[in-house]
Amino acid sequence: xxxxxxxxxxxxxxxxxxxxxxxxxxxxxxxxxxxxxxxxxxxxxxxxxxxxxxxxxxxxxxxxxxxxxxxxxxxxxxxxxxxxxxxxxxxxxxxxxxxxxxxxxxxxxxxxxxxxxxxxxxxxxxxxxxxxxxxxxxxxxxxxxxxxxxxxxxxxxxxxxxxxxxxxxxxxxxxxxxxxxxxxxxx
Amino acid sequence: xxxxxxxxxxxxxxxxxxxxxxxxxxxxxxxxxxxxxxxxxxxxxxxxxxxxxxxxxxxxxxxxxxxxxxxxxxxxxxxxxxxxxxxxxxxxxxxxxxxxxxxxxxxxxxxxxxxxxxxxxxxxxxxxxxxxxxxxxxxxxxxxxxxxxxxxxxxxxxxxxxxxxxxxxxxxxxxxxxxxxxxxxxx
DNA sequence: AAATTTATGTCAGCCATATTGACTTATTTC
DNA sequence: GAAATAAGTCAATATGGCTGACATAAATTT
Numbered sequence: 001x002x003x004x005x006x007x008x009x010x011x012x013x014x015x016x017x018x019x020x021x022x023x024x025x026x027x028x029x030x031x032x033x034x035x036x037x038x039x040x041x042x043x044x045x046x047x048x049x050x051x052x053x054x055x056x057x058x059x060x061x062x063x064x065x066x067x068x069x070x071x072x073x074x075x076x077x078x079x080x081x082x083x084x085x086x087x088x089x090x091x092x093x094x095x096x097x098x099x100x101x102x103x104x105x106x107x108x109x110x111x112x113x114x115x116x117x118x119x120x121x122x123x124x125x126x127x128x129x130x131x132x133x134x135x136x137x138x139x140x141x142x143x144x145x146x147x148x149x150x151x152x153x154x155x156x157x158x159x160x161x162x163x164x165x166x167x168x169x170x171x172x173x174x175x176x177x178x179x180x181x182x183x184x185x186x187x
Numbered sequence: 188x189x190x191x192x193x194x195x196x197x198x199x200x201x202x203x204x205x206x207x208x209x210x211x212x213x214x215x216x217x218x219x220x221x222x223x224x225x226x227x228x229x230x231x232x233x234x235x236x237x238x239x240x241x242x243x244x245x246x247x248x249x250x251x252x253x254x255x256x257x258x259x260x261x262x263x264x265x266x267x268x269x270x271x272x273x274x275x276x277x278x279x280x281x282x283x284x285x286x287x288x289x290x291x292x293x294x295x296x297x298x299x300x301x302x303x304x305x306x307x308x309x310x311x312x313x314x315x316x317x318x319x320x321x322x323x324x325x326x327x328x329x330x331x332x333x334x335x336x337x338x339x340x341x342x343x344x345x346x347x348x349x350x351x352x353x354x355x356x357x358x359x360x361x362x363x364x365x366x367x368x369x370x371x372x373x374x
Numbered sequence: 375a376a377a378t379t380t381a382t383g384t385c386a387g388c389c390a391t392a393t394t395g396a397c398t399t400a401t402t403t404c
Numbered sequence: 405g406a407a408a409t410a411a412g413t414c415a416a417t418a419t420g421g422c423t424g425a426c427a428t429a430a431a432t433t434t
Binding site for chain 3: 273274275285286289293306309311312313
Binding site: 290311 | 418419420421422423424429430431
């Protein structure tokens with residue numbers, strides 16, 4: 001799941017702050033008074049948590065039927081969207097170690113969803129490709145998520161949809177927006 | 188949850204082939220032509236993945252310093268936001284088993300971040316409360332996420348911010364929108 | 375009052391995902 | 405030729421989650 005986790009840095013001694021949690025709170029707005037600057041964005045934090053929880057829940061039943069888990073989904077997704085991606089790049093996107101990738105990738109290859117090809121310019125590389133079967137599964141996993149997203153965007157209208165997309169883009173670490181955009185805006 | 192997941196079990200979809208990224212940049216904002224009805228929403232799927240990945244990455248360093256993990260964060264968050272919540276309700280929100288909750292909750296209680304009180308009307312219940320220390324930590328974990336969100340919303344303006352919030356609300360399973368709204372709009 | 379159900383907790387074992395560290399094999403680069 | 409890089413593997417460990425089986429106390433039903 002997803003966490004509402006947050007994180008920053010530090011360690012820190014204690015704070016004493018206290019604040020509002022119990023009932024009275026800062027905002028109190030019902031539907032949503034916008035939090036004042038510096039106030040915790042409880043509403044958005046929880047909406048992100050619940051939205052993501054349901055979003056990622058969509059493909060689970062499908063994965064179960066294939067004896068795959070979310071890790072397989074992630075790998076298949078990015079390999080499918082980036083044909084010929086070398087292993088190192090996949091590790092970089094997923095931000096996991098190659099040991100972690102190992103089992104999952106092996107299973108996907110053994111089951112015929114992903115293929116490897118030795119790189120032409122650099123024969124040390126093992127370039128990854130989704131097979132026809134892999135593309136199929138990737139599409140199938142994306143289908144319920146796409147339906148969910150399309151319904152939400154349609155309800156918002158074109159301007160609202162653009163705002164939602166921009167919001168997500170701005171939530172990505174600034175340093176990585178350019179790089180992730182390469183993947184994202186590919187269609 | 189996250190899938191393009193994050194969390195444990197499920198994952199995300201993928202992109203399909205295509206290659207090359209055009210390089211066009213980062214911002215591009217709107218960018219990608221909206222997918223036709225029924226087409227995979229690759230762009231939004233990936234934006235959600237990256238946005239959530241960075242969003243939940245924020246608190247990890249803080250948690251490390253306390254020897255807590257994301258599971259502790261989730262529990263502390265919801266207990267803090269819902270003082271007096273019985274265990275069963277927490278399980279329902281997190282959608283995990285009581286066995287899974289067990290260790291995490293025990294550690295939070297032993298370390299003095301969460302307290303239990305026997306319910307008055309139903310003495311079988313153990314109502315959960317964040318201690319002053321727990322409220323502190325919850326705020327501290329929320330801080331970097333709130334900063335991230337506030338910056339994105341500020342860049343969008345009031346209308347865009349409202350659209351972003353509505354988008355997330357619409358992404359939640361329809362049957363659960365009402366229930367989650369109780370938590371969310373609480374401040 | 376007895377029987378049953380509910381709320382919570384706990385023991386035990388297992389699985390999936392991910393980590394760190396050490397090392398190997400090709401292959402490319404210096 | 406030496407060093408660096410891309411990939412893969414072995415081993416041990418951590419985390420978070422799960423199922424099943426029980427136990428206890430308190431509320432509800434009968």
